[in-house]
Amino acid sequence: MRQDEPASLGPALPFRPLTTRALGWSALAALAVTAWWGLWVSPPDVVQGQLVRILYVHPAVATMCYVGFGLCALGSLAWLWPRTRSPRWDRLAVAGAEVGSVFCLATLVTGSIWGRATWGVWWTWDPRLTLTAILFAMSLGYLALRRGIDKPQARSLASSVVAVLMALTVVVDHYATSWWNSLHQGTTLLQPNPTVHGWQLATMLASFVAFGLVFAWMMVHRYRVEVMEERYEDELLQAALAARRSEVALLEPGGPGTGWAGREDWAGDGPGRRLAPAPGSPPGQAGVGAGALPPAGGRPEVGVR
Amino acid sequence: MWRDALVVAGKDLRIERRSWVGLNQVLPYALTVLLLFGFAFDQDRSLLAQAAPGLYWLAVVFAGLPAVQRSFAVEAADGAADGLRMSGLEPAGIFLGKAAAVALQLLVAQAVLAGGVAVLFHSRLAGPGLLVASALVSTAGVAGAGVAYGALLVGLRARETLLPLLLAPVLAPVVLAATQAWRSALGLSAGPGGGWRWFGLLACFTVVYLAGGVLSFGALMEET
Incomplete structure (x- = not known):
C-alpha cells in the first residue's frame, strides 16, 4: 500500500x-x-x-x-x-x-x-x-x-x-x-511516398x-x-x-445492549413488532423466537414507546 | 441442440398463437410506419418508389424491436427465465429457438409489409430469387442479433430503452446491405450482380451474430 x-x-x-x-x-x-x-x-x-x-x-x-x-x-x-x-x-x-x-x-x-x-x-x-x-x-x-x-x-x-x-x-x-x-481521403502518412x-x-x-x-x-x-x-x-x-453483524449481535441472548426491546426504531404494535421479552423468558432474550407471540386476544406489548 | 431449438421455438410460437400480441400490435405498427413514410415524402410517387427498399427495411427493423422485446417479456414474468435456465435445454438450442420464433414472426410481418410497399410505393419486382433470399438471410440476422442483445438485457431496469440503443447501430449493416440487395431485386440499380454481392455481406453478418449468440447465450443466461 x-x-x-x-x-x-x-x-x-x-x-x-x-x-x-x-x-x-x-x-x-x-x-x-x-x-x-x-x-x-x-x-x-x-x-x-x-x-x-x-x-x-x-x-x-x-x-x-x-x-x-x-x-x-x-x-x-x-x-x-x-x-x-x-x-x-x-x-x-x-x-x-x-x-x-x-x-x-x-x-x-x-x-x-x-x-x-x-x-x-x-x-x-x-x-x-x-x-x-x-x-x-x-x-x-x-x-x-x-x-x-x-x-x-x-x-x-x-x-x-x-x-x-x-x-x-x-x-x-x-x-x-x-x-x-x-x-x-486515403492514407497520408503510411504510404511509400508521403505527400507531406x-x-x-x-x-x-x-x-x-x-x-x-x-x-x-x-x-x-x-x-x-x-x-x-x-x-x-x-x-x-x-x-x-x-451493520448487519451489529444487528445480529443485538439479537443474541446476553449480547450487547438489550436486544430489539432496547431499540426505539423497532417499537410498534403491528404484526411482527412483538419486541418485549415474554414472561418467563431469560433476561436479554427479546423480539423473535420463544415467547415473542402476543398473548391470545391481547394487544401486543412493546419494549419502548 | 436442434431438438431443443424446435421445442423453444414451438413454445414461443404457441404463446403468440394464443395471445396474438405480437402480430396484433407489431404488424399494425409496421404498416403505420409505412404510411408515415408516405406522409414524410409528401406522396412523391417517384421518390417513394426509389426509396421503397430502404423504407421497407427500416420498417422491418422498427417491427423487429418490439418483437424481440416481446420474446423476452414472456420470460420475465413469473420467473419463467429461471424455469428456462433450469429446464436442462441446451442454451444454444434456446437461443436458436427464440431466434427462429422471432424470425418467423418477422417473416409474416414482412410478407404483409412487402404487399404494402408494392401497393403504396408502386414497386415492381425484377429479381424474385434475390429478393426472397436476401429477405430470409436478413431476417435471420435481425432475429439473431435481436435475441443475442435481448438476452443481455433480461432483468435490467432500463431494458426497453437500452435495446433500441444497442441494437439499432448493430443493425445498420443489415439496413444498408439489404436495401442495396433489394434495389437490385426491384430493378432500381444496374444488374442483379451487385445485389448478390450485398447478399454475401448479409450472410456474413448473419453468421457472425448467430455464431456469437450460440457461443455466448449460455453464459449470458447464467449471469443476467
Whole structure:
C-alpha cells in the first residue's frame, strides 16, 4: 500500500501520482508544441491553404479513437477467455471505450468542420464518416449497458460480449460502407511516398505524440477511477456487512445492549413488532423466537414507546 | 441442440398463437410506419418508389424491436427465465429457438409489409430469387442479433430503452446491405450482380451474430 492511499479492502491503485503527473505535464507540453508549430511555424498548404492546420488534430484524434476501441475489444476478449480472465481486463475495456468515445466525438466534430470547408457540406455519406458515427452510437450503447447492470460479474460479461460483437460488426460495416460509397481521403502518412514534408510532416508527427500522451493520461486516470469505484463498492459492502453483524449481535441472548426491546426504531404494535421479552423468558432474550407471540386476544406489548 | 431449438421455438410460437400480441400490435405498427413514410415524402410517387427498399427495411427493423422485446417479456414474468435456465435445454438450442420464433414472426410481418410497399410505393419486382433470399438471410440476422442483445438485457431496469440503443447501430449493416440487395431485386440499380454481392455481406453478418449468440447465450443466461 502506498502512502497516498487510504486503508481499503479493494484493489490497489495503479500508477504512482508522480507518473501520472509526469504524463499529464508531458501531454500538455506536447500539445503546446503542436499548437505552436501547427498555428505559427508550419506554412499554409499549396492546395488546402490554412485548412491544412486541422490535419494537425483530426488524424491523430481519429487514430486514438480507434486505439481506444481496439483496447476495449482486446480487454473484452481477454476477460472472456477463461485463462486470462481478470478484473484488470474489464477495467481496460471500459477505460478504452470511454476514452475512445471522447476521441470519437472529437473525430466527428473536427472531420465535419474539415468537410464543410473542403467538400462544402457538414456531413457526407462517406464510408469512414458513417462507420465512425456508427461506432460512436455503439460505444454509447456499450457505456449505457454498463451503467444498467449492478452485478459486477454480469456487467463484465454482458459488456464484453457486446464489445466483441461490436468489433465484429465494425468489420462488416467497413465493407458495407466501403462498397456503398467512398469519398474520404486515403492514407497520408503510411504510404511509400508521403505527400507531406518538412514542417507539415513534423507537426503531424508531433500531433500524434501529443494526442497519444493525452490519450494515455486519460486512460490511466479512467482506469484509476474504475479501481476507486470498485474499492468504494467494497467499502460499502463491508459497511453493510458490519451493520448487519451489529444487528445480529443485538439479537443474541446476553449480547450487547438489550436486544430489539432496547431499540426505539423497532417499537410498534403491528404484526411482527412483538419486541418485549415474554414472561418467563431469560433476561436479554427479546423480539423473535420463544415467547415473542402476543398473548391470545391481547394487544401486543412493546419494549419502548 | 436442434431438438431443443424446435421445442423453444414451438413454445414461443404457441404463446403468440394464443395471445396474438405480437402480430396484433407489431404488424399494425409496421404498416403505420409505412404510411408515415408516405406522409414524410409528401406522396412523391417517384421518390417513394426509389426509396421503397430502404423504407421497407427500416420498417422491418422498427417491427423487429418490439418483437424481440416481446420474446423476452414472456420470460420475465413469473420467473419463467429461471424455469428456462433450469429446464436442462441446451442454451444454444434456446437461443436458436427464440431466434427462429422471432424470425418467423418477422417473416409474416414482412410478407404483409412487402404487399404494402408494392401497393403504396408502386414497386415492381425484377429479381424474385434475390429478393426472397436476401429477405430470409436478413431476417435471420435481425432475429439473431435481436435475441443475442435481448438476452443481455433480461432483468435490467432500463431494458426497453437500452435495446433500441444497442441494437439499432448493430443493425445498420443489415439496413444498408439489404436495401442495396433489394434495389437490385426491384430493378432500381444496374444488374442483379451487385445485389448478390450485398447478399454475401448479409450472410456474413448473419453468421457472425448467430455464431456469437450460440457461443455466448449460455453464459449470458447464467449471469443476467
